Amino acid sequence: MSSLKTYYKKQLAQALAPCFDMFQINRMVKPFYGGVGHILMLHRVVPSGNEPRIHNHLSLEITPKHLDNILGYLSNAGYDFISIEEVPDRLKVKSKKRFIVVTFDDGYNDNLQYALPVFEKYAVPFTIYLCNDFPDNKIFLWWYMLEDVLLRNNELAFSADGEHYSFDSSTKLKKEKVFNKIRKRKNDGHISDQALKSLFQNQGIDTDNYPNDKVLQWNEIKKLAAHPLVTIGAHTASHSSLKTLKEEELLHEVRDAKMKLEEAIGKPVDHIAYPFGSPAEVGRREIELVRKLGFETAVTTSLGNIHPVHIGQLHCLPRISINSLTSISVLKAQLSGVIPMVENKFKRSTLEKFL
Numbered sequence: 001m002s003s004l005k006t007y008y009k010k011q012l013a014q015a016l017a018p019c020f021d022m023f024q025i026n027r028m029v030k031p032f033y034g035g036v037g038h039i040l041m042l043h044r045v046v047p048s049g050n051e052p053r054i055h056n057h058l059s060l061e062i063t064p065k066h067l068d069n070i071l072g073y074l075s076n077a078g079y080d081f082i083s084i085e086e087v088p089d090r091l092k093v094k095s096k097k098r099f100i101v102v103t104f105d106d107g108y109n110d111n112l113q114y115a116l117p118v119f120e121k122y123a124v125p126f127t128i129y130l131c132n133d134f135p136d137n138k139i140f141l142w143w144y145m146l147e148d149v150l151l152r153n154n155e156l157a158f159s160a161d162g163e164h165y166s167f168d169s170s171t172k173l174k175k176e177k178v179f180n181k182i183r184k185r186k187n188d189g190h191i192s193d194q195a196l197k198s199l200f201q202n203q204g205i206d207t208d209n210y211p212n213d214k215v216l217q218w219n220e221i222k223k224l225a226a227h228p229l230v231t232i233g234a235h236t237a238s239h240s241s242l243k244t245l246k247e248e249e250l251l252h253e254v255r256d257a258k259m260k261l262e263e264a265i266g267k268p269v270d271h272i273a274y275p276f277g278s279p280a281e282v283g284r285r286e287i288e289l290v291r292k293l294g295f296e297t298a299v300t301t302s303l304g305n306i307h308p309v310h311i312g313q314l315h316c317l318p319r320i321s322i323n324s325l326t327s328i329s330v331l332k333a334q335l336s337g338v339i340p341m342v343e344n345k346f347k348r349s350t351l352e353k354f355l
């Protein structure tokens with residue numbers, strides 16, 4: 001998920017990206033900031049609708065056609081598509097070709113319905129990081145419910161955990177701001193699940209029977225796990241902000257979820273994506289834990305390309321978000337390293353941000 005600042009940055013990046021290409025800036029920067037490979041991050045693949053959306057959700061979606069264009073472009077550009085399992089070994093060897101790893105977070109059923117056929121077309125491997133509560137039908141899809149509530153209300157007032165909140169949500173921009181404010185308060189532990197449930201129930205949403213037709217079911221996950229192009233990774237039990245958890249809750253979220261997933265698919269699960277994945281939700285304790293539990297890699301949502309330095313940071317790997325706003329020009333400016341260089345203030349390493 002992204003903040004409003006990211007929203008403006010993306011708008012700016014979109015406007016400037018064609019110039020980076022035209023004036024050869026991508027070509028000049030690539031040897032220094034293009035890295036040796038890239039891990040792409042996607043969430044949902046859905047045909048486009050015309051209904052208004054919160055930007056945060058648009059940045060989690062791409063159409064099948066757009067995905068096809070992107071994979072087609074990358075294939076023609078000569079990238080080496082590898083699976084996440086190959087990354088540690090790949091970083092040990094020198095290769096002239098840059099690699100691409102494609103990953104999906106959460107476990108939406110459009111990954112099977114719309115994404116898989118496109119990946120089969122190009123024979124490209126991909127990973128799905130699965131949050132167990134999705135197929136267990138226990139997930140509280142608060143971010144979709146909050147979108148529903150914001151889109152149909154011009155103001156929002158509620159009490160949550162001893163605090164009163166009052167928001168003006170009368171314009172598109174204000175709705176974005178309110179979404180990000182509530183998201184932040186939720187993820188830093190100030191607004192509980194229960195408080196949000198009350199808010200949504202007061203708005204007429206049946207939170208216990210919210211349509212879960214968006215998520216993969218266990219039989220579909222088993223089918224995907226058996227597919228030669230697919231790797232199933234972990235994404236915790238309930239998609240909580242890990243930093244806010246007590247020690248035993250953290251173990252339940254990470255260790256127990258790994259075991260349960262392994263049992264369900266009958267294969268080892270050696271790769272994980274941190275929920276939300278920014279330094280606000282992930283720190284030293286979480287990075288140490290996933291390493292100790294035997295995960296071979298762990299990916300964040302921090303923007304960046306993979307550089308040789310990441311051989312020592314396999315549990316804190318950066319990614320590049322691919323979504324409906326990623327034009328081919330923006331993609332080029334990401335892969336060349338121009339956008340990551342500016343975003344990361346000329347640093348290639350990722351770990352320091354999280355410690």
Ligand SMILES: [Zn+2]
Pocket residue numbers: 105106235239274275276
């Ligand atoms: Zn997620």
